[in-house]
Amino acid sequence: xxxxxxxxxxxxxxxxTIIRLVIFTTLDGDTCLASGGEDETIKIWKIRPMSLVGxxxxxxxxxxxxxxxxxxxxxxMCLASGHxxxxxxxxxxxxxxxxxxxxxxxxxxxxxxxxxQKNGTMCLASGGNVIKIWNVESLELMRELGAPxxxxxxxxxxxxxxxxxxxxxxxxxxxxxIWEEKERLTS
Numbered sequence: 214x215x216x217x218x219x220x221x222x223x224x225x226x227x228x229x230t231i232i233r234l235v236i237f238t239t240l241d242g243d244t245c246l247a248s249g250g251e252d253e254t255i256k257i258w259k260i261r262p263m264s265l266v267g268x269x270x271x272x273x274x275x276x277x278x279x280x281x282x283x284x285x286x287x288x289x290m291c292l293a294s295g296h297x298x299x300x301x302x303x304x305x306x307x308x309x310x311x312x313x314x315x316x317x318x319x320x321x322x323x324x325x326x327x328x329x330q331k332n333g334t335m336c337l338a339s340g341g342n343v344i345k346i347w348n349v350e351s352l353e354l355m356r357e358l359g360a361p362x363x364x365x366x367x368x369x370x371x372x373x374x375x376x377x378x379x380x381x382x383x384x385x386x387x388x389x390x391i392w393e394e395k396e397r398l399t400s
Contacts, residue, residue, distance in 0.1 A: 222263045228252040236260075237282035239306070240290055247292055249277030255294055257306065267309045275300060281325035282306070283335065286350055293335065295322025301337060303352075313352060317345060320365075328371040328378050336371060336380060344369065344382060344392070358392055 229252035236246050245266070249255040253274045257267040271277060271294070279295030290306040299318035304311055318339035327335045335349045344366065346356040358380070369382045380392040 224248075224256075224258050224263060224265070226256050226258075226265050226268070227254065232276070232278055233280045235280040235282055237290075247280050247282060249280050249294060251276050253277065255280065255292065255304070257292075257309075267306075269294070269302075269304055269309065269311070271296060271300075271302070279322050279325050281327055283327040283349070291349075293325055293337070295325060295337065295339075297321045299339065315352065317354060318343070323365065323367050324369040324382075326369045326371045326380070336369065339366065344380060 224246070227248065227250055230250050231248050232250040234246060234248050236244065238244055244260040246258045246260060247255055248258065253271040253276060255269040255271070255277055256265060257269075258264065259266050269292075276297040277294050278297055281293050283291055283293070285291045291312065292304040292306055294302045294304065296302070298316070299320055299322060300314060300316045301318070301322060302311060302314045318337075320339050322337060322339045325335070325337050334346055334355060336344065336346045339345065344358040345354055346358070347353065348355055365384055366382050367385050369380060372379050372381065374393070378394040381389050382392070383389045
């Protein structure tokens with residue numbers, strides 16, 4: 214027998230299609246949701262009680278395609294947003310301010326994943342045929358992985374196998390590409 218479900222609320226605030234959602238727990242223990250989409254904004258919602266706690270305007274104005282939340286090495290909770298024009302924006306969640314905006318991708322960014330090493334690195338996937346790995350603190354590009362037969366990377370995840378970081382990417386076809394860390398990333 215299946216449990217019954219009932220709708221317990223609706224979150225409204227976007228003026229256009231929502232493309233991405235990410236759930237996270239704040240340093241204070243609150244469960245929150247970040248949403249972004251075609252209205253070129255990112256909304257931060259508290260789940261209990263349901264309420265809008267912040268709105269970030271895309272910088273520059275562009276559709277939000279990817280979101281991730283991570284703990285910065287300096288202790289801040291940060292949100293990274295990827296945009297249709299290839300921009301990446303890093304936001305401080307507590308102060309609700311833009312930390313840095315930059316464009317290093319020439320295609321839309323559809324997915325992010327994060328992994329932590331001693332130097333704090335964040336891995337980003339663009340919708341083109343590249344995966345870029347960044348040091349979160351310096352925003353230095355550490356590696357660029359070519360995926361010549363992938364177009365529009367739609368999802369990227371990390372996992373640890375035998376003490377090494379592996380990335381798995383897919384692009385809406387019947388195959389996935391696995392990237393294994395051969396050496397420790399340093400910057």
